[in-house]
Amino acid sequence: MDKKDMERDFLNNLERVLEGKEIEPGLNDDSRSALDFARKMLSLRVNPSPLFHDTLRNRMLQKIEKKEREAEHEKGGSFWERLWENWKRPVWRTVTVGLVSALVIVVIMGYSGMFTYFTPQFLDEEPALPETAQAPAPEPAPVPEPGPAPLELQAPLEVIMSTEEDFYRAGEDVAIEFVFINTSDEEQTIRPFPPLVEITESGTGETVRSFPSGSTHRKLLPGEAVEYELNWDQLDSQGQPVLPGWFNVYAKEISITRGTSKRTIVMSGGGRLLISYPQGAMELDIALDQSQTVNGVTVALERAEFTEGGVNFYAFTSSLGRQQSSRVEPNAYPPPEPAPLEPVIAHAEYTYNGVTKDAGYAGFGFREDGIELSWMRLDPVPSDAGELTFTITKLGDYEGPWEFRISLE
Amino acid sequence: MKKPEGILDRPSVGNAGVSRDKFIELYEQYLPRVFRYMTYRVSDKCVAEDLTSEVFEKVIDKFASYKPGKSSISTWLFTIARNTLIDHYRKAERKKTVPLENIVEMQETKSSPEEEYERQEEQQRLKVCLAALSVQEQEIVSLKFGSELNNRQIAGVMGLSETNIGTILYRSIRKLRDCFGGWQNG
Numbered sequence: 001m002d003k004k005d006m007e008r009d010f011l012n013n014l015e016r017v018l019e020g021k022e023i024e025p026g027l028n029d030d031s032r033s034a035l036d037f038a039r040k041m042l043s044l045r046v047n048p049s050p051l052f053h054d055t056l057r058n059r060m061l062q063k064i065e066k067k068e069r070e071a072e073h074e075k076g077g078s079f080w081e082r083l084w085e086n087w088k089r090p091v092w093r094t095v096t097v098g099l100v101s102a103l104v105i106v107v108i109m110g111y112s113g114m115f116t117y118f119t120p121q122f123l124d125e126e127p128a129l130p131e132t133a134q135a136p137a138p139e140p141a142p143v144p145e146p147g148p149a150p151l152e153l154q155a156p157l158e159v160i161m162s163t164e165e166d167f168y169r170a171g172e173d174v175a176i177e178f179v180f181i182n183t184s185d186e187e188q189t190i191r192p193f194p195p196l197v198e199i200t201e202s203g204t205g206e207t208v209r210s211f212p213s214g215s216t217h218r219k220l221l222p223g224e225a226v227e228y229e230l231n232w233d234q235l236d237s238q239g240q241p242v243l244p245g246w247f248n249v250y251a252k253e254i255s256i257t258r259g260t261s262k263r264t265i266v267m268s269g270g271g272r273l274l275i276s277y278p279q280g281a282m283e284l285d286i287a288l289d290q291s292q293t294v295n296g297v298t299v300a301l302e303r304a305e306f307t308e309g310g311v312n313f314y315a316f317t318s319s320l321g322r323q324q325s326s327r328v329e330p331n332a333y334p335p336p337e338p339a340p341l342e343p344v345i346a347h348a349e350y351t352y353n354g355v356t357k358d359a360g361y362a363g364f365g366f367r368e369d370g371i372e373l374s375w376m377r378l379d380p381v382p383s384d385a386g387e388l389t390f391t392i393t394k395l396g397d398y399e400g401p402w403e404f405r406i407s408l409e
Numbered sequence: 410m411k412k413p414e415g416i417l418d419r420p421s422v423g424n425a426g427v428s429r430d431k432f433i434e435l436y437e438q439y440l441p442r443v444f445r446y447m448t449y450r451v452s453d454k455c456v457a458e459d460l461t462s463e464v465f466e467k468v469i470d471k472f473a474s475y476k477p478g479k480s481s482i483s484t485w486l487f488t489i490a491r492n493t494l495i496d497h498y499r500k501a502e503r504k505k506t507v508p509l510e511n512i513v514e515m516q517e518t519k520s521s522p523e524e525e526y527e528r529q530e531e532q533q534r535l536k537v538c539l540a541a542l543s544v545q546e547q548e549i550v551s552l553k554f555g556s557e558l559n560n561r562q563i564a565g566v567m568g569l570s571e572t573n574i575g576t577i578l579y580r581s582i583r584k585l586r587d588c589f590g591g592w593q594n595g
Binding site: 007008010011014015018030033034035037038040041042043044045046047048052053056057059060061063064065067248265271272377 | 428
């Protein structure tokens with residue numbers, strides 16, 4: 001066996017090791033010991049903590065929202081907003097004042113009879129603009145630049161999860177359809193077919209129901225698609241109905257073998273679905289001005305948004321976030337620069353109609369005077385909830401609770 | 410059939426970039442892989458978290474410039490991750506940071522049961538061996554083991570041929586084994 005063959009066999013088996021499979025027999029001792037070592041290298045894999053996962057996710061969603069707001073602002077607000085923006089410019093202010101003054105003078109002169117004896121002939125004729133003064137043809141509306149192309153995950157297999165409805169009421173059967181499309185230019189075999197499907201709570205990541213995989217396989221020609229439909233009765237694995245909210249539905253551990261190659265790729269794919277309350281979801285946007293001080297730390301709950309798709313909470317604290325610096329004399333000159341703001345970890349939960357849901361960890365953003373905290377895209381709240389309690393359980397090193405009662409009447 | 414995302418899918422505004430739902434899809438799929446890539450390359454978990462955050466910040470900022478026809482999303486994303494790491498090491502160089510090997514050696518080991526202690530020591534030694542490879546070898550091993558990329562995708566990120574990647578991986582894993590074996594026997 002030459003060096004190239006050894007290398008090829010080694011690399012094929014390395015893929016097997018990474019997929020958790022056994023090494024094929026017939027390898028020399030050198031390659032085998034290197035592959036055993038590769039297995040050891042996998043022990044260095046560390047998963048991100050749930051705290052980091054939630055905090056970063058919320059912070060990034062906040063960033064996207066900010067970018068969307070900025071883009072909307074750049075596109076311009078309403079006509080009056082744009083007029084006001086222009087009015088604030090000195091040139092336009094001068095022009096506008098001049099025009100208004102001229103108009104006032106004309107009106108006064110008209111009322112005082114100064115124009116009574118002067119009726120120029122041109123007022124009786126059809127107005128005719130000289131050729132040079134003709135209004136220019138309107139410029140064709142600019143064709144909007146196409147936005148960024150939709151995201152395409154270029155895996156050899158595309159997995160599309162879809163449902164009949166945008167959302168389902170509690171208790172309704174959920175018809176879930178998966179479509180697996182061979183996006184490569186080779187024949188593929190996917191196994192097992194149908195694959196394992198898991199439904200997890202979006203907020204906590206806990207698996208509520210699994211649909212076991214089949215025991216067959218499915219060959220797909222380039223571009224060919226195969227469908228798999230399943231029905232979820234909204235029960236968890238213990239036969240209890242799940243609480244309304246967002247759920248992730250994923251087809252998992254799909255092994256794909258391309259063409260005649262021995263190499264296998266394992267992937268998963270899916271989407272999200274929403275179970276809504278039978279009575280509908282609360283839709284409200286409330287500006288709040290509630291603040292709570294616990295253990296010397298003050299937090300203000302500034303806003304709560306309730307939509308059919310979820311709830312967002314926005315809070316602010318100026319009590320935390322700065323590093324403790326050494327004591328500074330009160331009259332020190334020049335005054336020292338304030339210490340930079342440091343992110344804080346904030347965890348919360350919310351309760352309505354006797355149901356408590358974990359809001360997870362907050363995303364954060366910095367203002368000059370403190371830190372904004374946001375909990376976004378939480379499960380929706382039913383339309384008949386009279387009151388909601390939002391509780392920040394932990395903020396940095398401080399234990400709460402900072403409790404805020406929000407009337408939803 | 411309608412996609413369930415429709416209910417909340419706020420389309421991208423102008424060139425603002427990725428929509429929230431698309432971002433979540435991307436985030437859930439790639440966060441563990443980006444984070445693992447970072448943990449293979451830096452010894453401090455907090456630094457790995459900071460660098461991972463930086464990568465996703467850049468993904469949002471640069472999403473409008475992503476061209477699906479030009480590269481796959483994984484190649485694009487891990488190119489950002491790799492450049493973020495290169496910048497990190499450049500800054501560390503300017504700050505005269507202690508080399509990785511020393512950091513690993515200096516890490517405080519908590520008192521724990523013997524097995525846990527051995528496991529931690531083994532992991533530290535693995536990191537020391539990894540840090541002893543050339544930067545290119547470290548990158549390829551981290552993309553393979555941490556990011557779960559195939560050799561073609563690694564080739565796209567690194568700007569090398571798939572065959573080269575295979576050869577470097579083959580060589581690097583054997584070097585790592587020898588380094589680790591030397592420690593066990595020594």
